[in-house]
Amino acid sequence: MILRKLKLVNFRNYKSFNINFQKNINIIVGDNAQGKTNILESIYTLALTKSYRTTNDSNLIRLNQEKFIITGETKDEKIFKKLSLELYKGNKIAKINDNVINKISNYVGNLYVILSSPDDLQMIKGSPSERRNFLNIEISQLSSNYIKKYNEFNKILKMRNDYLKLLFTNSLCDVNYLDILTNNLIDREVEIYIERNNFIEKINENITNIYKDITGINNLKIIYETNIEIEKFDKDHIKKVLENKYKKNQQREIAMGMTLYGPHRDDFTFEIDNNDIKIFGSQGQQKLAFIALKFSEIPIFEEITNTKPIILLDDIFSELDKKKKNKLIQYIDKDYQVIITSNDTKDISKKILKDANILKIHDGKIVEKGGENNGRK
Ligand SMILES: Nc1ncnc2c1ncn2[C@@H]1O[C@H](COP(=O)(O)OP(=O)(O)O)[C@@H](O)[C@H]1O
Ligand SMILES: [Mg+2]
Structure with missing residues (x-):
């Protein structure tokens, strides 16, 4: 276009x-x-x-x-x-x-649009929320399902956090309602994890070669980091992992008044031979890493949007x-x-x-x- x-x-x-x-x-x-x-x-x-x-x-x-x-x-x-x-x-x-x-x-x-700008350096240097923001923006362009699930997720997350706080101060509250919120949350979380992982896998199909062509450096990869242990990106598996996580940590979450596990705690790193370039890379290497990331998105956009x-x-x-x-x-x-x-x-x-x-x-x-x-x- x-x-x-x-x-x-x-x-x-x-x-x-x-x-x-x-x-x-x-x-x-x-x-x-x-x-x-x-x-x-x-x-x-x-x-x-x-x-x-x-x-x-x-x-x-x-x-x-x-x-x-x-x-x-x-x-x-x-x-x-x-x-x-x-x-x-x-x-x-x-x-x-x-x-x-x-x-x-x-x-x-x-x-x-695919935009590469100097602000992207924040994607490497900044906090995890910058990187999650990047994932949200890019995947939203490619999937209206993602926008929908992500918005629903945010609403339920807020309700769940509020309810956890309420449970802490008022022990007469109904824990069953927390379970309903938890199940609703898990449904959306599963979708978000899968979409984010698909996107990152696709990026990894391209980024290594692009980075090598530009810099001569091999093996740049993006590593998706979730705060639950996902062995395979399969709906039933992720659902089970989340259910266990929330069950085990219910008291802790009530005490803290917030949802401690889920895609709102996701992150990713850029790694060369398993070394995080945020720590080991030069400014130039970092700059070229995010440019390579943006260039890696071009064929993905093309494939999905035609x-x-x-x-x-x-x-x-x-x-x-x-x-x-x-x-x-x-x-x-x-x-x-x-x-x-x-x-x-x-x-x-x-x-x-x-x-x-x-x-x-x-x-x-x-x-x-x-x-x-x-x-x-
Ligand atoms: N809301 C605004 N109203 C008027 N001028 C603005 C506004 N926001 C930014 N600018 C002006 O835009 C200019 C910067 O534009 P920018 O596109 O960032 O420049 P560059 O050519 O360096 O990329 C500055 O002069 C700034 O004062
Ligand atoms: Mg400028």
Whole structure:
């Protein structure tokens, strides 16, 4: 799929902005703080209804304004769609072809994006919740079942935690009700574990080779870490493990007033020959690990969605040597729509630049358009 047009109204530093993308490589260049990342952020937000840079949606509205509107026109085979997302007084309105879509799960999945940004480093360095967040976002794009089960899980988890607290303070409460909540929770947890494991297994089919091609280093793998002992990712097995875990730890959970086991405690690590790169890897190795992770997702998205995702690469070239940059570029197949931001194009190969759509941004405006062929064709 491709994004043909993007229109921003009062989004971040853009007042009223129109941009056309071509079907292959698009490069947004400009100095720092001109709005390059904001463009990728708007595409991401249009796809997922949420930004990856802030949890407070109102930060996305241009200062002193009261709403933003992002509109995008997509093309997938012969199907054209117009997507729009609007935020006004804390309400988000998502539309497809001008029709309001009330359920987020019916909206997400109309625009597939894979974004690699410097913030991804948090995925390696940050807390487990950053990594769980990554899993949630990526799998939500691929499975509406996941969004549904995950939302239900969160609601039941909260109810269960509240009830555990109540049991602690009031011993007259009915423990049978806890069992009902536990069983409801387990049903959702089983699905979440299986979906997360499937996703990580698929990543591992690709990431080792990609990382080796870029860095020459072998054996990068992602290790899924759950806080229950799962021997095989089979529904009945996981169900039994969870049932036992909750039964054994009931008193402890009541005393602590919270659910101690489950996917809300999941984590994963990046390992090279069984060494966690968070501890042993250099900054460069870590950066390339998350880029390799994002590139590993491309074939997974394609297989599941039957369309090519749009690849958004924010500033991935900075701090990398020329050789690694070119290795990365080799992965940007001509068949994908890619939108890259960069301070300049100096290290990008002539071959790529020749056919690229280059857009220079200054202070929220396009000040120059064109690739090498611009004006000559
Ligand atoms: N809500 C907002 N309203 C107006 N300007 C904003 C808003 N949020 C961010 N900006 C501005 O956007 C600019 C940064 O844009 P960004 O896309 O991150 O730059 P870069 O080109 O370095 O990627 C800064 O000048 C910042 O002040
Ligand atoms: Mg930026």
